[in-house]
Amino acid sequence: MNEFLAVILIVVIIIIFNNLNNKIRKLEKEISDLHSKIGSPSLQNDEVIKETPDEKIQPQPTPVTYREEVSPNHEKLPPPPQKDWLGPVFDFLKQNILTIVGIFTLVLGIGYFVKYAIDKNWIGETARAGIGFFIGATIILIGHFLRKNYTTFASIITGGGIAVLYFTATIAFREYHLFTQNTAFLITILITAISIILSYYYKSEILIIFSLIGGFSAPLMISTGQSNYLFLFIYLTLLNIGMLAVTFLKHWKSVGWTAYVFTTLYLLFWTSEKPELLSIVFYIISYIIFYIFALYDYIKKNVLSTWDILMLALINFTSIIGLVYTFDELKYEPATIFPIGFALINTILLFREYRKKNAGTSFSVFAGITVSLITIAVALQFKTHLITSVWAIEATLLLFIWKKTGHKIFKTCFHILFPLVIIAQMITWTEYFNAKNLSIILNPVFLTSLVTVFSAIVNLYLLKDVQKDTSANDNSFFEDLITVASYGIIYTALLLEIIYHIQNMHWAAITSVALLFSMYYIFILLLFRKVLHINIGLQIVLIYLFLFLLIINVSITTSSVVTSILTKNLGSSFYLLHLLQWIPFIYIGFKIIPSSDFHKNKISYWALSLALITSVSCELHHAYVLTASRDFAHSFEIKKHFNILYLPIIWTILASILIYTGLKKNIQEYNKIGFALVGIMVLKLYGYDVWQMDNISRISAFIVLGVILLLSSFTFQRLKNIIKNMVDKKDKNEEPTSL
Known part of the structure; x- marks a missing residue:
């Protein structure tokens, strides 16, 4: 019964299709007759015929070359926007x-x-x-x-x-x-x-x-399931040669790309499963075939299309990965012969462009590939990790080609490859946990990091103008993200190398060195912010981050350092290294912050004041404990004495400085912070400290604080009068003179 119904359904479908087909043919005939009656030209011209009472305007054939349109005011219109490279694919799928x-x-x-x-x-x-x-x-x-x-x-x-x-x-x-x-x-x-x-x-x-x-x-x-790679790749080579012949005859680039993808997957699978010397022969054969494919238009027309450039970049780097990996697995030397050999091939093409005195796209592409291959050869000579180094340099090459050609596909490829570079570098960094007795700087992990750092620096240089060009667009998000990630790679690479070589020290020393390095790294970025083209938003974030690290360092880390010195786990001279944090703090406070937009928000005054109060208070506290304590047990008594007797005096002085600065520069936030600090000090003094002091200390504290407060009050009143007289004198000079 089911079979009978299926047959009937098929017959019905055939009848319906036949009727629809007859109607479509009849409609096509009517359209053809209508065109012949009105004398319409071929629809392929895509022209509209305009008739006037006096004459008929005949459509002209569409020219193949691009022609600039001119507006009625004789102004050149901008060139048509670059088409999306995925457009033809989507059009084909839609149709x-x-x-x-x-x-x-x-x-x-x-x-x-x-x-x-x-x-x-x-x-x-x-x-x-x-x-x-x-x-x-x-x-x-x-x-x-x-x-x-x-x-x-x-x-x-x-x-x-x-x-x-x-x-x-x-x-x-x-x-x-x-x-x-x-x-x-x-x-x-x-x-x-x-x-x-x-x-x-x-x-x-x-x-x-x-x-x-x-x-x-x-x-x-x-x-x-049996691996007969010799037979397989002879077959694939013949297939690729046939592909190359079809490409030359019909100029079908998609054919070459299809062959490249499959051939590369087969080669990489062979390399990973069973590295053998025979695969090197087929890597070189495939390199030659696809290099000829990529250079077909260049040899014939002296031009490199977008896809040709991308093929040149990919075939170089995928071949390098496979060949060098095979050499390393088989313990052959030197593996650098392959990037150097490929660099020589590209150097010949570069010299060809140089002789023509043509510094166009082709020159830039061959120069970029040559420099990248030489850089890879140097990196491999120092035993860096293959995948991380090659991906980092290839990402930079793609960014360089995008800057030179303007083709967005290279930018897209860079955006795809750059996160992979970060992931590969993070995997490389994990070797620090298991590695033993690595030499300083000249070790495979850090040398690989240096390659990635070098590529990140070049990326930052290439991206410095992109942020200006895209400042008015929404497309700058990825560039900003890549910029931050590049600075993060440089920071992490240097920090991990430092921590590895001091890992046997006390944990307090490791933490202190790490924070001190972090603060100086941020300080260097802020110091060269104009040269590095760091935008205003990132500058403000860096200043906040520096102040946060300063507070953490002086309040928590330094306390651990002092404790370690008192317990004889660290030498007392280590504390002097910690004091180096004041150099960047003073410079940032007096030079960088006043010339930036840091104080656009009121919260910035509170952040800066909190960092100042915490730093001064903690540094004086740590210095007093180190100098006055006999041992670790005695330090508890010294800390208590400092907190009760000296800390209120320090806060009072700082509060007076803040209020004075606020009145002098007419910054209300400093006044609020100063009075808030005085309030906290008074609450602490009368609520806790007074009940912990002996009579002598209590009298001394009250006398000193009273004198400081009176002098501060007198200074404020005098300053207010000076400011009032200056304002009155200015207003009097501005009054109009009577005639």
Whole structure:
């Protein structure tokens, strides 16, 4: 019953399709007759005919070359915007998605039907394979008859038929064992050859891509698990040579890219599974084939397209990774022969451009690739990690090419590769945890970090103008993020190297050195902020971060250092190293902050004042404890004495300085901070300290604080009078003179 209904449904679908097809043909005939009546030109000209009472304006053929349009005011209009490189792909999918889904669904339907027939034992194994080959050939014939009027549709249909042939051959070999592996491989080669011939005959780029995918997938389809790489790569080399010939004849770049992707995946899998000297031969052969493919337009027309440049970059670096990895695994030397050899090839092309005195795109590309390869050779000579170094340099090369050409695809590739560089570098840094007795600087981990640091510095240099160009756009987010990440890479690389070599010291010393380095790193960035083109927002963030680290260092870390000195875990001279933090703090406070926009928000005054109060109070506290304590146990009594007797005096002096500064510079926030500090000091004094003092200390504290407060009050009153007299005198001088 179900089979009967399926047959009826198929007949109904055929009748409906036939009726629709007749109507479409009738409509096409009517449109053709209408065009012939009105004398319309070919629609391919995409021109509109305008008629006037006196004359007819005949449409002109569209020129191939780009022509600048001129406005009525004789002003040149801007060139058309650069097209998105994914646009043609999406256009093709929008126009042919139903065809693609349809042929895929048809193949699945046929497959399910055959499976149903097998389950019912209607056909044997040989008949199953025969049906598969027959259906595939039938679909190809249908595509053949449709090729004249429906080129793209016919190409997709034919590709579906080729796919059916491939899968039939695979199933016949692997599931039914109808023939040997060699026979199966010859059948797949025959299918590939037929499909390539059909592609060339039909002049269909889509069909040849289907053919190449099938050709490269054939070894996987008939694989038995045994690795015969020599036979495999002889086959792939012949396939790539055929690809190169088709590219030269038809100039189909997508064919070369398809072959490159599959060949690279096969080579890298071979290298990772079983590194052997034979793979080096095929790496070099593939490099030559795809380099010729990338340079085809350059040799013929002396131009490099976007995709050609990208191919040049990728084929160099993927080949370097595979070749150097193979040499390292086989313990051969020197691995640097490959980047140097590739650099020489690019140097020849660079010299060719130099002789023509042409400093255009081609010159920049060959120069960038040559310098990158030489840099990789130097890095590998010092035993840096391969993947991290190559990716870091390749990312910088992509950014450099984007800056020189303006093609956004290189910017997109850089945005994709740069996070991978960070991940690879982080994995490299984990070797610090297990490494023992690494030499200072000249060790593989830090040398790899230096390569990444070098590439990050070059990235920052290349990005310095991008932020200006994109300041008005929303696209600057990634550039800002990359800038911050680059500074983070430099900071982390240097910090981890320092920590590794002082890891045997006391933890308080390690923490203190790490914080001191962090503060000086931020200080250097702020010191050279104009040279580094650090934007205002990042400068403010860095200042806040510096103040935060200063507070943490003086309040927590230095206390640990003092404790370690008193317990004889650190020498007393180590405290002098800690005092170096005051140099950047004083410079930032007096030079950098006044010339920046740090004080745009009122909270900045409180942050700066908190850092000043905490630093002065803690430093005096630590110095007093170190000088007055006999040992660690005695330090508790000294700390208590300082907090009760001297800390209120220090806070009072600081509060007076803040209030004086606020009145002199007319900054209300400093006045508020000063009075708030006085309030805290008074609460502390009368709420806690007074009850902990002896009579002598209590009298001394009250007398000293009273004198300080009175002198401060007198100074404030005098300053207020001076300011008032200055304002009155200014107003009097500005009054108009009576006539």
